[in-house]
Amino acid sequence: MDFSTINLDALVPKLEARRVSLNLSxxxxxDACNVSQSTIIRIFKRQADPSIVVLRSILAAVKYDIVTPPMPDEGSENEQIEYLKKSIEFEREDKIVRLAQQEAQFMRQHNEDRRLVRICLIICIILVLFVCFLFGYDIANLDRGWIQARSASGGLLK
Incomplete structure (x- = not known):
């Protein structure tokens, strides 16, 4: 489909209504379009025009399908060939956009997983340092620590 013929002033209110009906912020x-929230707000308020890639991403995010007009039955063979070329190009670009969205979603999940691993690692390091501190304190204060209690009861240090 040729996106240059789309009337954004008519399309954007439909996209806004669809966004609200899906309860999407x-x-x-x-996030679905991999752009900033302020960019999306400016587009929906018609303060900015989206690129074709962003427009397709918005259409996909709000699950809004622009119906491709049917292939012309009448007309020259060249018109039908041009229509098929545009249709194939649209499908190819649509697949590229979908793959980019899937990659962005994968990267967000990957980064979130890495963040969780870092948090767990930091917690483990803090726990090990705490145990080392307790053990060092115990060794430095033999008269008060766990080692003293064990040696007085006939344990390790006799």
């Missing part, structure tokens, strides 16, 4: 749409 501007941030949800921005």
């Amino acid at each position: 501007y941030q949800n749409v921005a």
Whole structure:
């Protein structure tokens, strides 16, 4: 489909209504499109025009399908060939956009997983340092620590 013929002034209110009906926030749409929330807000308020890639991402995020017009039955063979070329190009670009969205979603999940691993690692390091501190304190204060209690009861240090 040729996106240059789309009337954005007519399309954007439909996209806004679809966004609201799906209970999506501007941030949800921005995350799905891999752009900032302020960009999405400016587009929906018609303060900015989206690129074709961002427009397709918004259409996918709000699950809005622009119906491709049917292939012309009448007309020259050249018109039908041009229509098929545009249709194939649209499908190819659509697949590229979907793959980019899937890659962005994978990267967000990957970064979130890495963040969780870092948090767990930091917690483990803190626990090891705490145990080492307790053990060092115990060794430095033989008269008060766990080692003293064990040696007095006939344990390790006799």
